[in-house]
Amino acid sequence: xxxxxxxxxxxxxxxxxxxxxxxxxxxxxxxxxxxxxxxxxxxxxxxxxxxxxxxxxxxxxxxxxxxxxxxxxxxxxxxxxxxxxxxxxxxxxxxxxxxxxxxxxxxxxxxxxxxxxxxxxxxxxxxxxxxxxxxxxxxxxxxxxxxxxx
Amino acid sequence: xxxxxxxxxxxxxxxxxxxxxxxxxxxxxxxxxxxxxxxxxxxxxxxxxxxxxxxxxxxxxxxxxxxxxxxxxxxxxxxxxxxxxxxxxxxxxxxxxxxxxxxxxxxxxxxxxxxxxxxxxxxxxxxxxxxxxxxxxxxxxxxxxxxxxxxxxxxxxxxxx
Numbered sequence: 314x315x316x317x318x319x320x321x322x323x324x325x326x327x328x329x330x331x332x333x334x335x336x337x338x339x340x341x342x343x344x345x346x347x348x349x350x351x352x353x354x355x356x357x358x359x360x361x362x363x364x365x366x367x368x369x370x371x372x373x374x375x376x377x378x379x380x381x382x383x384x385x386x387x388x389x390x391x392x393x394x395x396x397x398x399x400x401x402x403x404x405x406x407x408x409x410x411x412x413x414x415x416x417x418x419x420x421x422x423x424x425x426x427x428x429x430x431x432x433x434x435x436x437x438x439x440x441x442x443x444x445x446x447x448x449x450x451x452x453x454x455x456x457x458x459x460x461x462x463x
Numbered sequence: 464x465x466x467x468x469x470x471x472x473x474x475x476x477x478x479x480x481x482x483x484x485x486x487x488x489x490x491x492x493x494x495x496x497x498x499x500x501x502x503x504x505x506x507x508x509x510x511x512x513x514x515x516x517x518x519x520x521x522x523x524x525x526x527x528x529x530x531x532x533x534x535x536x537x538x539x540x541x542x543x544x545x546x547x548x549x550x551x552x553x554x555x556x557x558x559x560x561x562x563x564x565x566x567x568x569x570x571x572x573x574x575x576x577x578x579x580x581x582x583x584x585x586x587x588x589x590x591x592x593x594x595x596x597x598x599x600x601x602x603x604x605x606x607x608x609x610x611x612x613x614x615x616x617x618x619x620x621x622x623x624x
Binding site: 356358359360361362363365366367396397398451452453454455456458 | 503504505506508578582583584585586587588
């Protein structure tokens with residue numbers, strides 16, 4: 314898992330609407346990168362649903378939240394629609410998991426991401442990171458707020 | 464709070480089928496429950512309305528809160544406004560007051576306060592129980608509460624909350 318103090322690797326990925334999104338788009342603002350295993354899985358649905366509930370609160374603290382998995386663009390679109398999610402979901406689809414791997418979130422033996430959170434500061438430096446001990450353990454939204462309040 | 468026995472603080476989503484199953488299992492146990500609201504609208508679109516309805520019931524009578532939860536969890540297929548009016552009427556609530564209460568800022572803030580407390584405690588899915596300061600996930604709640612107990616007693620009567 315990428316360590317605090319490290320320069321966050323820049324990336325450009327497509328979001329659910331096929332728009333290109335780069336980490337550098339968030340320069341000057343804090344952004345929480347949410348690496349997760351896969352759209353529509355029960356645990357990921359729980360995780361992103363809870364984050365959706367607190368999205369406004371995260372944004373009111375001057376931060377953005379972005380989801381990243383190895384799913385494709387149209388899968389992301391359907392997943393967002395099903396749950397009414399408003400955060401962008403980025404497709405780390407091809408080359409599969411390359412961006413997630415740069416953050417230490419990809420599990421090549423499994424072919425999908427571990428559940429990991431990375432808070433990138435306004436200057437592009439990693440402020441905080443967290444990897445879930447297991448895929449079924451959801452990092453609570455309290456961890457995000459604790460990180461934002463540090 | 465309702466009931467007597469092992470204590471649990473229970474974070475629930477009133478639109479959640481897992482919560483309904485747990486609620487059903489708990490109704491057969493000796494347990495002292497403290498219920499807190501944890502509506503997750505993106506999974507259950509009517510959850511905010513259901514929680515507001517439960518609080519609006521509580522505003523008229525403590526016992527009505529529990530009866531409203533029992534009623535909702537007994538039939539998750541009926542969540543629309545007319546169903547809520549029907550539930551409120553059958554509980555003997557003043558419908559006009561129920562309507563204004565459930566849409567009030569005060570009730571919304573009350574539900575939000577519970578939700579925020581759940582977030583702070585690390586709740587990420589429903590139902591989640593806290594027993595002795597320890598989080599217990601959905602699948603284990605009934606088992607934990609029934610440990611060393613027999614599941615023979617009828618549902619406890621409503622007490623203070």
